[in-house]
Amino acid sequence: MKKLVLLAISIFCIVPSKAQRIFSIEEATTYGNYSLLPESLSGLSWIPETHTYYHTGKKGEESCLVFTDADKNTNDTIDLAAVNFALKQYNGINRPTAPPIPDLKSVPRIINWKNEKEFRFQSGNIIYLFHIKSKTMRSEHGVEGRLTNQTFHDERGYVAYTEGANVFVKYPGSVPVQVSNDSAIGVVNGVTVHRNEFGINGGLFWSPDARRLAYYRMDESMVTQYPIYQLDKMPAQGEEIRYPFAGAASHHVTLHVFDTKKGKSVQIQTVGSAEQYLTNISWDPSEEYVYIAIVNRDQNMMMLNKYNAISGEFVVTLFEETHDKYVEPEHPMHWVDKKHFIWQSERDGFNHLYLYDENGILEKQLTKGDWLVTELLGGDEKGKQLYFMATKQSPLNRNLYKVDLKSGDISEWAKESGYHSCQVTEDGKYILDSYSSSSVVGVTQLISTKDWKKKELLKSKDPLKDFELGQTSVFTMKAADGETDLYCRMIKPTHFDSTKKYPVVVYLYGGPHLQLVRNSWLSGANLWMHYMAQQGYVVFSMDSRGSDNRGLAFENSTFRQLGTIEMADQIVGANWLKKQSFVNPNRMAVHGWSFGGFLTTTLMTRAPGTFQVGVAGGPVIDWSMYEIMYTERYMDRPEENPEGYKTANLLNYVENLHGKLLMIHGTSDDVVLWQHSLLYVREAVKKEVLMDYFVYPEHPHNVRGKDRVHLMRKITEYITDNLAD
Numbered sequence: 001m002k003k004l005v006l007l008a009i010s011i012f013c014i015v016p017s018k019a020q021r022i023f024s025i026e027e028a029t030t031y032g033n034y035s036l037l038p039e040s041l042s043g044l045s046w047i048p049e050t051h052t053y054y055h056t057g058k059k060g061e062e063s064c065l066v067f068t069d070a071d072k073n074t075n076d077t078i079d080l081a082a083v084n085f086a087l088k089q090y091n092g093i094n095r096p097t098a099p100p101i102p103d104l105k106s107v108p109r110i111i112n113w114k115n116e117k118e119f120r121f122q123s124g125n126i127i128y129l130f131h132i133k134s135k136t137m138r139s140e141h142g143v144e145g146r147l148t149n150q151t152f153h154d155e156r157g158y159v160a161y162t163e164g165a166n167v168f169v170k171y172p173g174s175v176p177v178q179v180s181n182d183s184a185i186g187v188v189n190g191v192t193v194h195r196n197e198f199g200i201n202g203g204l205f206w207s208p209d210a211r212r213l214a215y216y217r218m219d220e221s222m223v224t225q226y227p228i229y230q231l232d233k234m235p236a237q238g239e240e241i242r243y244p245f246a247g248a249a250s251h252h253v254t255l256h257v258f259d260t261k262k263g264k265s266v267q268i269q270t271v272g273s274a275e276q277y278l279t280n281i282s283w284d285p286s287e288e289y290v291y292i293a294i295v296n297r298d299q300n301m302m303m304l305n306k307y308n309a310i311s312g313e314f315v316v317t318l319f320e321e322t323h324d325k326y327v328e329p330e331h332p333m334h335w336v337d338k339k340h341f342i343w344q345s346e347r348d349g350f351n352h353l354y355l356y357d358e359n360g361i362l363e364k365q366l367t368k369g370d371w372l373v374t375e376l377l378g379g380d381e382k383g384k385q386l387y388f389m390a391t392k393q394s395p396l397n398r399n400l401y402k403v404d405l406k407s408g409d410i411s412e413w414a415k416e417s418g419y420h421s422c423q424v425t426e427d428g429k430y431i432l433d434s435y436s437s438s439s440v441v442g443v444t445q446l447i448s449t450k451d452w453k454k455k456e457l458l459k460s461k462d463p464l465k466d467f468e469l470g471q472t473s474v475f476t477m478k479a480a481d482g483e484t485d486l487y488c489r490m491i492k493p494t495h496f497d498s499t500k501k502y503p504v505v506v507y508l509y510g511g512p513h514l515q516l517v518r519n520s521w522l523s524g525a526n527l528w529m530h531y532m533a534q535q536g537y538v539v540f541s542m543d544s545r546g547s548d549n550r551g552l553a554f555e556n557s558t559f560r561q562l563g564t565i566e567m568a569d570q571i572v573g574a575n576w577l578k579k580q581s582f583v584n585p586n587r588m589a590v591h592g593w594s595f596g597g598f599l600t601t602t603l604m605t606r607a608p609g610t611f612q613v614g615v616a617g618g619p620v621i622d623w624s625m626y627e628i629m630y631t632e633r634y635m636d637r638p639e640e641n642p643e644g645y646k647t648a649n650l651l652n653y654v655e656n657l658h659g660k661l662l663m664i665h666g667t668s669d670d671v672v673l674w675q676h677s678l679l680y681v682r683e684a685v686k687k688e689v690l691m692d693y694f695v696y697p698e699h700p701h702n703v704r705g706k707d708r709v710h711l712m713r714k715i716t717e718y719i720t721d722n723l724a725d
Contacts, residue, residue: 021467022468022494022534023527023530023534025709025713028528028530028712029527029708029712030708036527038441038462039460039463040434040444040460041055041458042056043109043110044423044434044444045423047067048113048115048154048426051070051425051430052070052116053070053432054066054067056107062080062107063079063080064077064107065077065078065079065107070430070448078107079107080106080107083137084104085135087104087137090138108121108128109121112152113154114129115155117132125144126142127159128140140172141170141172148162148163149203153206153210156171156210157171158171158260160204161190162188162203162204165182165187165188166181166182166189167189167190167213169213169260171260179213179215179258180256186219186222187219188220189215189218189256190216191203191216193218193251194253195244195630198277198280198293198329198330199329199330205282205283205290207290208283208287211260212257213260214255214257214268214281214283214290214309215256216254216256217253217267218252220244222249222251222252223243223244223248224248225240225241225242225243227241228241228668228670231697231698243627243673244629246623246624246627246628246635246638247624247628247632247637248628249275250275250629251275254278255278255290255292256268257312266310266312268312269307269314270314273296277297278292278294279329280292280293280330280333281332283309284335284338284358285335286338288308288310290309291318291332292304293305293329295327295328297632298636299632300323300325300327302321304333304343304360306318318360319362323347325556325559326556326559326633329345331344336355338358340355340356340357340383340405341355341356344373346372346551346552348368349370349551349552352366352368352373353365353373353376353386353388353403354366366386366405367390374391374549375388376388377423377424379405379428380428381428383405385404385405386402386405387400387401387402387413387422387424387428387431388400391549392412395487395549396419396517397417397419397519398419399415400431413449416435416437416443417437418435418436419519422434429449430449432446433447436460436521440521441463441521442458442459442521443458444457468494468495469494469533469534470533471491472490472492472522472523473489473490473492474488474489474490474519474523475490476488477573477576479568479572480565480571484545486542486544486572486573488517489525489540489542490539491530491532491533491540492538493536493537494533497582500582502538502584503537503584503588504540505529505537505539505590505719506539506588507541509593510547510569510596511562511595511596511599515547515548516542517542517543532716538583540577544566544569546562546565559635560634560641561644561647562623562634562648563598563606566602567599567607570599570603571603574588574603574611586612587725588612589612589613589615590613591614591615591617591715592617593702594620594701597616597664597672598619598621601650601661601663604661605650605657608657608659609659611659612659612660612722612723613659613660613723615661615664615719616663616664617665617703618665618701618702620672622650623635623648623649624645624649625673627671651680651683654680655689660691660722662692662694662714663691663694664695664696664711665678665695665696666702668698668699669699669700670700670701681693
């Protein structure tokens with residue numbers, strides 16, 4: 001291992017407060033019923049095609065909706081009394097002989113906007129439209145219970161949804177139309193597919209003017225069934241789910257298009273393996289063509305294909321992308337006008353924006369450099385400029401930029417160092433910007449793109465001003481390769497005394513698509529970490545190689561060897577901690593969940609002695625038992641990489657455990673199956689290795705709700721009891 005290099009100066013540092021209060025475990029877990037979260041403008045957003053923004057506010061003791069015209073700087077409010085008055089009028093006009101619909105207890109949650117004057121909300125079994133000027137309401141849909149996976153076309157008011165295994169469409173004032181008609185076991189329509197990988201988070205896709213609806217059809221009949229046990233039944237019964245194990249059969253997905261005028265569907269004629277992935281569905285402005293980014297099961301090639309939405313026929317492959325490790329398209333096409341679209345790609349090593357014409361001819365790469373675009377927000381009304389969020393300042397920051405499509409010039413708009421979240425009006429004239437940093441609790445501001453003027457809408461007060469916090473520092477150290485910078489965060493104990501030696505808790509994740517260390521409030525730490533610092537622990541986190549937002553080479557360095565590179569980097573961090581004069585090297589614990597649970601168990605058994613205590617939640621134990629889409633991307637199939645799977649399989653290292661290990665699992669976990677940790681316990685018993693184990697009955701992959709306090713108390717007490725002097 002090459003010599004560790006530590007930057008002499010921290011990037012930033014949070015000075016501890018002088019207050020004396022410490023957190024309770026309940027406050028540290030649930031943010032004190034959210035009272036310890038920084039104040040924000042809840043639900044802040046633009047009304048589409050306007051310069052009016054809205055959010056939830058207060059009018060006296062009651063909640064209300066606040067609307068502000070950015071041009072005129074004028075406000076209007078809709079309070080609960082106004083909504084209920086409109087509801088009484090609705091009852092009187094539309095239901096004079098029927099029992100009145102009860103008053104609402106709070107201002108409604110806005111589903112979306114039909115136009116610039118009317119928003120949708122649901123109460124009971126009715127979807128209403130509320131007019132913000134006249135403060136009147138009318139019904140748009142009567143519904144039977146909850147519309148599962150509901151997807152509105154905002155302007156038309158058409159709503160697509162799923163019921164059972166099928167898709168339905170409902171037009172305003174009409175009865176539902178059944179779109180699909182599948183009754184075969186294992187077939188389902190209109191839902192998210194491919195285990196939510198590739199940026200997929202839904203299965204229903206309206207065309208621009210709602211002439212057509214594209215929807216997924218997923219046949220899982222060939223996929224392994226797996227039992228999730230229901231404990232309240234006697235005897236306990238298993239509810240079968242379909243779980244596609246790495247190397248086994250994958251589900252088959254097709255795309256279909258429903259014509260709302262003809263009332264008929266066609267199947268899009270994709271060719272190739274039935275086990276390929278149909279990702280990033282998008283429509284062109286004419287509604288005549290639908291596009292699919294097709295990824296092969298090996299995930300080393302992507303084809304962006306164009307299909308005729310009327311006939312379902314294949315038209316052309318616009319372009320292909322290949323990589324010797326993997327490709328991972330996560331963003332659909334973004335049309336800037338009727339002839340040009342933007343494609344996001346990591347083809348040069350970082351996620352950047354590429355401008356194409358409608359025929360798939362590359363006109364230019366709009367962004368480039370050793371930084372990446374994290375979000376494309378949209379463009380101006382003339383389609384000449386695009387706004388996007390990026391890590392251009394620092395991998396720890398998110399800032400707003402604008403690129404000119406003709407010249408390629410890039411300008412920075414949300415410049416303050418920190419982690420920004422921005423919303424741009426559809427004509428690009430105003431920006432809503434909310435940000436925080438290590439030294440800024442939170443600021444929300446309105447930015448005019450015409451004259452760069454900024455108006456502060458809210459400056460959040462520090463909700464933790466009465467609490468004593470340990471000093472937080474963020475710095476870099478070299479990875480195990482001796483070359484790559486890794487970002488680290490350390491929280492020192494409150495009342496820190498440099499002459500004392502403190503125990504350590506390392507919280508980690510280490511896997512793809514997650515970043516722990518950021519230049520945001522508390523530097524990305526949660527209150528439990530500060531709670532542990534108040535209990536006298538040094539709390540440390542590192543984003544090792546394989547984690548997010550550092551570029552493709554940084555992420556795919558772990559390819560075919562999950563756990564090995566990440567473990568080496570975390571050992572570098574642990575060894576650095578042990579060399580600090582204020583650390584007790586014999587009192588160190590490591591904790592993580594999911595991939596972090598896998599990495600915790602890896603460190604406790606493949607690098608025994610690095611930590612004395614480990615707490616592994618929901619851990620992957622054997623990657624051949626994890627889902628196809630994720631596992632085969634990073635590990636290839638088991639038969640293609642037997643040594644990699646063997647090396648990463650933690651059942652092979654159980655006898656190496658030296659120290660205390662607590663493993664925790666939810667019995668209804670449908671992501672990392674409960675069987676992972678049960679097999680580990682069985683192997684520990686077989687090898688006569690002592691460990692500790694705890695389950696959360698009927699909890700899925702994460703323990704949430706009121707039981708999370710129990711979870712964090714369990715973790716805390718286990719660490720404390722086993723690191724006691």
